[in-house]
Amino acid sequence: MNEHMVGTPENARGQRRDSGDAAQRFEIPVTAEQLIVGAALFWTLSANRSFLGAALSGQTPPGGSAGAGLVAAFFVIALCAHVLLLGLLSSRHTAKPLIAILTVAAAAATHFMSTFGVVIDPTMLRNVLFTDPAEARELISAGLLLHLALYAGLPLLLLSRVRLVRRGALRSAAHRAGLLALAVLLLAGATLAEFQPLASRMRNDRALRYRITPANLAWSLASVAGSEARGAARPREPIGLDAAQGASWRGRDKPLVLVLVVGETARAANWGLSGHARQTTPELARLPVVNFPEVVACGTNTEVSLPCMFAPIGRRDYDEDRIRGQESLLHVLARAGASVHWRDNQSGCKGNCEGLPNDRVETSGFACEGDRCPDEGLVHDLDTRLRAAKGTQVWVLHMLGNHGPSYFRRHPPEFARFLPECRSDDLASCSREEIVNAYDNALLYTDHVLSTAIARLQASADKVDSAMLYVSDHGESLGEHGLYLHGAPYPIAPDVQTRVPMVFWASGGFERGAGLEPGCLQPALRSAAARPLSHDHLFHTVLGLLDVRTSLREPTLDLVEGCRGGGAPLARAASPKP
Incomplete structure (x- = not known):
């Protein structure tokens, strides 16, 4: 009995150690910058078919060299836009929650963009945010739930196994600055390399930037929030202060x-x-x-x-x-x-x-x-x-x-x-x-x-x-x-x-x-x-x-x-x- 009592804590510690080792084996240690690049790459590949399709509409087929260069330019633009978005808004402590939120939002947005052909600009997002619950419920379908499961559920499961590596403050700041600088350089390089076709597409389709997902969601949300804040900060301006009744008002029976x-x-x-x-x-x-x-x-x-x-x-x-x-x-x-x-x-x-x-x-x-x-x-x-x-x-x-x-x-x-x-x-x-x-x-x-x-x-x-x-x-x-x-x-x-x-x-x-x-x-x-x-x-x-x-x-x-x-x-x- 005593031997059994003495051995039990040791067995328990061993079991905890084994389970801890098993958990660690399923963890993915990465730096915050690696996670940012990974998330940006995933979004660019999974959530930007609408953007790339609209961007390349009417352009040289990708089989030619000019077409391949244009495809690469638009791909780099979408990738760098998301690297900059996450790099500027996230820290080591907020990177995973922010990526999780944006992944779910991007999955929902891409479903509606592909199903209904809509564009997520500030006007559309305002319409979504201020719709009534009954309208919102009618948009929930089996197709939406399946899309969310594939393009949000599975990525979030993987994200839950990510462990961010700790680093010193100065070293983290240096790596973040380097990542942002690289993203800016790549963005500028891709734009300059294909400037003429890029400029032509942007002139012909000014809504093109609102197809880059989920950057479009973040930008549109900031725009709507800013507009609402400005409106809430001041009362409505009275108009028609000189409004008066015409002569017919006095003769009505x-x-x-x-x-x-x-x-x-x-x-x-x-x-x-x-x-x-x-x-x-x-x-x-x-x-x-x-x-x-x-x-x-x-x-x-x-x-x-x-x-x-x-x-x-x-x-x-x-x-x-x-x-x-x-x-x-x-x-x-x-x-x-x-x-x-x-x-x-x-x-x-x-x-x-x-x-x-x-x-x-x-x-x-x-x-x-x-x-x-x-x-x-x-x-x-x-x-x-x-x-x-x-x-x-x-x-x-x-x-x-x-x-x-x-x-x-x-x-x-x-x-x-x-x-x-x-x-x-x-x-x-x-x-x-x-x-x-x-x-x-x-x-x-x-x-x-x-x-x-x-x-x-x-x-x-x-x-x-x-x-x-x-x-x-x-x-x-x-x-x-x-x-x-x-x-x-x-x-x-x-x-x-x-x-x-x-x-x-x-x-x-x-x-x-x-x-x-x-x-x-x-x-x-x-x-x-x-x-x-x-x-x-x-x-x-x-x-x-x-x-x-x-x-x-x-x-x-x-x-x-x-x-x-x-x-x-x-x-x-x-x-x-x-």
Whole structure:
């Protein structure tokens, strides 16, 4: 018994020593600089197919000497970019956590880049960061999980076995400086060696740098964080301080209501009223609406378009910091005396309704099922609101609309008229015909919601003078050129992401209530609809429709300017800028 008791600690120590030796045998001792180079090399090889493919598009095939040199140059650029990123941001203590985070992020980014053809620039990253949880859940697919397992799970398992070698502070600093200097020299050498083709590609595709992954994520995150910090550091700048009521306000004998419906991801190419091969707007087609077939959006995603379309400068003089730092059209209308209310069924008003009355469909008394409310919830109590309306009212309804990729979730079952439709969150599992069918079915439902709103406004025409203006925030790619969803950088975005539908309807008494010349409104808008327009017209036209006087209103962008006795409206098309 004593021998047994004496021997037990020795056996235990031996077992611990053996297990410790086994653990050490599976460790990989490396320096921090070796780990940086290894991680950069892995990312360049595994996460940059989109970058290298776009960079070499249209260039000499790699079989020739010039092509081989260009391939090498782009490879060195991606490699050195990541060496510099890690070399500047990491220390011995933070290298492994930083590499782990970036590896997971890079794996997720490359999945979406390859599946949907998106580019991860600051605009796209902002859109991702500020999306709502329900939207994010729809993007989680078996394909994403498998991709993460292969391109993040296995590398992280290997990273867990890495042991960083300790060195003195001076020696570590010298090695780090040497690595950074070498990366800069290689980067400069590769650029100079192939300067002409590199410069040509960068001029032709300014978004190319946002394909270098995960450097694009780090850069875009820093850009978004900086923009948010600047915005948080100062209050929104008031605009339209001179906003005043026009003469028509004093002569109204009925309330005046403008329902402004902001669509989501509806593209003009599939809009029935604008000539789509199939009728996706059958109910609106039976109503006396004015359709605007050529309208250019401010942006290709909600985070850009929504603030931009409610701003006085719009896309023609686009300045993101200025737009996000100022009040919106709705604040100007409220300052003039209109009662403004925003109802949301999407990801928020993006600052447009800050400090103004607002609610969400799920808190408005509408019974929703699941984590998504149908867009009919936006208008469920419209009759009640019209009966209680007083003065001048502006009601903004922000739709869920056609937000992808789950188009089949955007409409009730009875609107699945174009079959077969894609009934998966993973678009890669569906044919293009199925995707388009699901998308068009969602447009049918948007058509129904808009027609329902008009019917209720028309039913109250004896008590309220009203109008409805619908315009989508941006369009959508449905597989053209290998692109899906939206959010492409504006300078290279396809037309299907920037051309959106817009529709206007007004009750018989709206002209008189708004102080417009009798019989002028419909002809003026139909004349404007024959010309290219843009989101830039929205701000100024709404001011004109409601007879709000302010120096912010540009008469040439007000589509009803000619209906106030000032001659035919110019309605010039704003020239969108990147």
